[in-house]
Amino acid sequence: MSDTEVIIGLEVHIQLTNLKTKLFCSCNSDYRGKEQNTIVCPICLGLPGSLPVINENAIGYATRLALALDCKINEEFWFFRKNYFYPDLPKAFQISQYNKAGGKAFGDGGHITIRLDGEKKEISLDRIHLEEDPARLVHKGSIASSPYTLVDYNRSGMTLIEIVTNPVMKSPEEARDFLNQLKSIVQYTGIADLDLEGSVRVDANISIKGNPRSEVKNINSFKEVERALKWEIQRQRNALKRGKELIQETRHWDDKRRVTIGLRTKEFEKDYRYFPEQDLVPINIDKKFIEEVKKELPEMPNARMKRFQEQYQLSEFDSEILVLDKNLADFFEKGVQQNKSFGLDDYKTYCNWLMGDISRWLNDNNKNINDSKLKSNQLNELIMNINDGKITGKIAKGFVDEMMKGNSISDIIKKSGKKRIADEATLYKIVEEVLKENLDIVKDYNGNPRALEALIGKCMQKTRGQADPNVTRNLIKKKIQ
């Protein structure tokens, strides 16, 4: 494997969607869903004579992220102009930061911990920096074949933070987990909602060790990254297998055809002619400011995970998954703290419900826990009903859909007419019927341990999930032996 070792580095652009205004003007940053080219002003349109003024809150947000990622914040820096011609860039330069030629990034270094198959790994960062978003280009179909390009300047001037990793990831899976962790950290810092369309853009540098790298651009969601990386690695491996030489190139991820394509643009060496943006004055971030931001920073996922293991005695695996989505973890804490009678087992049950049936429902319905109608006291009540023996877990699972619609648990139970059946006499009749109807399974009973479970399942079916599984199990055992 060592001769085909994969090396991946990522440049992740995240839009600070929680800022009220754009990076250098006072246009509303809530441009999504608005009519094209209406959230604009002379500044973000780059009209002649207009000048940028820094949005102080963007500095605060970037400081939050830098602290959360453990970057070393540069206390004084100039913005730089990155010059190039493209229709999405109204000034023909992007106001960005540069870490050469006397320039400095916003923060240097930093790292994110990923966990794959139980193993921890630190993904080190090169730097993070602030820059303005270009306008949005709209093509008809694929960029390569579209007969025209439309420009929507609503996005122009939005605040981006670019996070540049070192080339230290070894697989698409590592890259996926890195992005999941990054997304989680961003959510905890409260600087952006990365579920919003177009709030994330990733460029990936990929190479097979010892060969030139390709840079894949235009990966517009975290989900696409793993897919694009896998495709590109396969492409490079196939090329090498056929004895072809790879070239250093920029490729474009076509998310419709799910392939990377080499853009046949004129190949010239990139020279952005970076130089200081003197329409802005140097940015100063003093220690006191950093301390203030630090104080207001909420608990980050790593720390919270450790606390969950101690406070609620959740497993490392459970804690990690639960804290990954801040909203889910907040829901958990609020819920279990509401019920003073809850013990360690209930924490585990509560967590299982959130990570299992509820997450599944949210995924299926493409929703976040906060925009569902579920209230923590509903889940409390559901668990209490199971604990009290009023309903079985199986019955409860059938209530998820109703519960997520916000209906009260007592109403759902009443309406369903279901309750736990634990009465031995009632269940005995059902067991007898089931055994009679399933002679082939009964025959298997001695040789196959799963036969018992199958028979319990049949009893469940007959009672529409109301049979108490433990009582039923004991009755079957008794009856057969």
Added chain:
Amino acid sequence: MKIIDFMAYELIEKINNKEIKVIDILQQTYENIEASEDLIHSFISLSKEEALEKARILDKKLDNGKQSGKLFGLPIAIKDLICVKNNLTTCGSKILEGYKPPYNATVSDRILEKENAICVGRTNMDEFAMGSSTENSSYGPSYNPWDFNRVPGGSSGGSATCVASGQTIISLGTDTGGSIRCPASYCGVTGLKPTYGRVSRYGLISYANSLDVIGPISRCVKDAALLLKIMAGKDPLDSTSYDIKVDNYTNDLDKPIEKKVLGVPKEFFGEGIEQSVKKKINEAIKISENLGAEIREITLPHLEYTIPTYYLIAMSEASSNLARFDGLRYGEMYDNPQSDVFEVFSKTRGEKFGEEVRRRIILGTYILSAGYYEMFYLKALKVRTLIKQDFKNAFTQCDAIVCPTMPTTAFKIGELVDDPLQMYLMDALTCPVNLAGLPALSIPCGFDQNNLPIGFQIIGNYFDEHTILNIGNLIENKLNIYRKIPQIIRNKK
């Protein structure tokens, strides 16, 4: 009453005392312009209808006693690269032909909206302020009212000619390397370049944004002071504008300068300065001495590096500032359905920009390119710091620096067109002031043997416009030539 006989501050008084109607002033202004415009060509565009309309509105306000604004009813000409809302603003370039900005520059807002001056038209200039003669205007050159065969200087040529010829009383120019002071000197009027950061640049279309400053061109120092007071001060829309107290510049202009020390840098009197210029400058210095100022020789050792430093920085910035003119969003676009976007950009820029602008963009692009950046741009920044330090040292020994504005009087049209380097050298005495970011005033101090005006430059310390205006005003009073209008114009009228 002929408005040509009055300064701006006098006219404002007469308006407020109802001695003259605003509409009469505006009508006279346009008569003056129409009488001499074909000889001088001060303007790229005129907004006569809007101006007369506003004049009528202001007269009504005056009748009702509701006048407001320190420039109430005063006609003003504005250089063609300062944005005035819905008013043609072309930067003297074909690439912005027909462009009307949807917003006001901060100075336009303050002068026109808040203080109620009236914009009469947009003055001619070297395209994107690149030049020292106004010959680089895409709309044809302006002509020096003292000799129509000569250039008016540049780049704010039209802003100087319209004041010098009495077409209007006061105007706005911009100064990146001398673009206010050079034409003021050549045309025999007063030009003030404020400290960088004293006046908001918001709405000033950038040529070299670390050097550009907006300032007034007027017939007397007091008028310049009046306008500066209105334009100066922190603007939340310009991060590079300073939050430093704005003096009441029109006060204390007659204060004695007995205790002031005037520095005379020997480097400003070396080779290349015409004898006739030297003679008049020395006379002006002598006047200051008679007024009680102490004259002290000083030195600015890095001055010889001014021109290369200035052009390296200005061209670099220009190459980036002018990159946005691609025809896509405003201005004229090369349109060919067969062309891809890069060809459209190239053709638009190649065809619509003039030669000098293209030269500076190409050189600036080269200077900023990988491998040359350190050698040229970063080195220029270092020299700029040295030049700044020279001035800082000088100002520990003096209160102001006096010297010629231009090494010569106005040259002939076409004389230097084919010799850009020689043209660049004309900026030797004005550029260092921009590199340092200091304020400087140019006032007329006499005429040479060809009856061409000579400008006297007074350079001040940072944000000390008050001192140079004070000195300038006293010398102006002694010389008493500031009301002079070129004979040829007088005859025409």
